[in-house]
Amino acid sequence: MAQRPKAATLAPLNKLMRSVLYKTLPIALLMLVVIWWSARHIASPLRQLANGAHDMDKPETAQNIQAVKSWYFESYELKKAMLKGLSLLQRNITKLREDVNTDPLTGLGNRRHLEAAITAFQTQALPFSVVAIDIDHFKDINDGFGHDTGDEVLRQLARTMREVSRVDDLPCRVGGEEFLLLLPGTALEAATHVAERLRQMVEKMEMQHVGHITISLGVAHWPDTDPDIKAVFQQADVMLYAAKRGGRNRVMVSEASEPPSEL
Numbered sequence: 001m002a003q004r005p006k007a008a009t010l011a012p013l014n015k016l017m018r019s020v021l022y023k024t025l026p027i028a029l030l031m032l033v034v035i036w037w038s039a040r041h042i043a044s045p046l047r048q049l050a051n052g053a054h055d056m057d058k059p060e061t062a063q064n065i066q067a068v069k070s071w072y073f074e075s076y077e078l079k080k081a082m083l084k085g086l087s088l089l090q091r092n093i094t095k096l097r098e099d100v101n102t103d104p105l106t107g108l109g110n111r112r113h114l115e116a117a118i119t120a121f122q123t124q125a126l127p128f129s130v131v132a133i134d135i136d137h138f139k140d141i142n143d144g145f146g147h148d149t150g151d152e153v154l155r156q157l158a159r160t161m162r163e164v165s166r167v168d169d170l171p172c173r174v175g176g177e178e179f180l181l182l183l184p185g186t187a188l189e190a191a192t193h194v195a196e197r198l199r200q201m202v203e204k205m206e207m208q209h210v211g212h213i214t215i216s217l218g219v220a221h222w223p224d225t226d227p228d229i230k231a232v233f234q235q236a237d238v239m240l241y242a243a244k245r246g247g248r249n250r251v252m253v254s255e256a257s258e259p260p261s262e263l
Contacts, residue, residue, distance in 0.1 A: 129191030
């Protein structure tokens with residue numbers, strides 16, 4: 001029996017293994033690239049959705065999540081669930097903000113909303129007019145027809161205030177039958193016309209049980225009436241009570257450095 005050196009015997013096998021390695025290495029590398037690309041492509045919508053979950057408090061989050069291309073079932077279902085949850089969250093936050101800033105009976109702004117608006121106007125140095133409104137003889141309405149009827153009168157006045165208000169105007173209820181209408185960027189003369197229009201609309205309204213009601217109004221302007229905002233609201237109240245003393249159902253206007261004049 002002939003004997004061969006070990007190296008010579010294994011040489012063909014080593015050659016075969018190198019040949020197989022050289023031929024399969026490009027395929028293996030290509031497969032790795034394909035696997036890496038596929039994993040990245042699959043993970044991309046999940047990564048974007050995760051970023052959206054991290055930024056839930058930002059206003060543009062819903063739009064960003066909506067733009068995510070969820071091309072397979074699992075990511076699509078996750079995206080749909082996130083959008084639904086985000087919509088519910090935003091609705092609840094919006095309702096909470098409205099509840100905090102809204103008078104529950106009339107749906108108008110309350111004192112908190114009023115104070116926030118005043119701060120914003122002052123920060124922006126935005127002039128505004130204020131109309132103070134009070135229902136004439138409202139106590140007689142409550143005593144004579146009951147509080148349910150009185151509440152309906154308040155709601156009807158609130159609806160009428162919305163009718164005369166622009167988008168940026170702020171109608172508020174600040175007391176029992178006391179209301180305020182803030183008119184940003186509105187001169188005193190224009191605000192007086194708004195107040196008179198409101199007075200006439202209320203006077204013509206026909207209300208169940210009560211019939212007709214009237215309102216008294218006082219108008220002032222910041223900064224024309226006074227550079228101090230608190231003094232402007234006080235002056236609007238002064239004009240309101242001047243209207244009451246003058247016979248009710250009228251508009252009284254505060255002019256800067258001039259005595260009150262009746263419309």
